Amino acid sequence: MAAAFAILWFNLIVEIGAMQKTSDIIWQDTQHQVLFELIDQIKEVPFDPDIFLRLKLYAEHHFILEETYMANLDYPHAAPHIEAHNRFCEELAAMLDNDPSMHLALQVLLSDFLYKWLKLHVLGIDKKLEDFVMKSSSQ
Ligand SMILES: [Fe+2]
Numbered sequence: 627m628a629a630a631f632a633i634l635w636f637n638l639i640v641e642i643g644a645m646q647k648t649s650d651i652i653w654q655d656t657q658h659q660v661l662f663e664l665i666d667q668i669k670e671v672p673f674d675p676d677i678f679l680r681l682k683l684y685a686e687h688h689f690i691l692e693e694t695y696m697a698n699l700d701y702p703h704a705a706p707h708i709e710a711h712n713r714f715c716e717e718l719a720a721m722l723d724n725d726p727s728m729h730l731a732l733q734v735l736l737s738d739f740l741y742k743w744l745k746l747h748v749l750g751i752d753k754k755l756e757d758f759v760m761k762s763s764s765q
């Protein structure tokens with residue numbers, strides 16, 4: 627069962643051409659990889675008019691899960707982490723009504739901005755949460 631899940635996870639990662647591993651918590655890393663893939667799709671031609679909405683919904687799903695762990699484990703650094711999640715959602719909300727399809731350079735700019743933001747987040751503030759969850763053995 628565990629082996630089958632590991633193969634499934636590996637296939638998913640290969641399929642989406644993932645970036646480096648971001649977490650030892652499988653659900654957290656898998657969701658990060660999906661977020662990076664969605665951010666990458668912003669650059670695709672033709673532009674997918676639903677991509678910002680799909681990214682927003684998936685990001686909210688991911689943030690809610692992380693924040694549920696924070697609440698359940700009384701995570702002491704929850705407030706700034708939740709604030710960072712909210713900022714990402716605000717940036718995305720501002721992009722939702724944009725149609726950058728006439729300007730590939732704008733698609734690339736928005737995608738790169740979100741990519742850099744997310745990379746900093748998952749390799750910074752999320753690592754602290756990962757350590758805390760791993761030590762609590764409630765992953
Ligand atoms: Fe995360």
Ligand SMILES: [Fe+2]
Binds near residue numbers: 707747751752
């Ligand atoms: Fe986070």
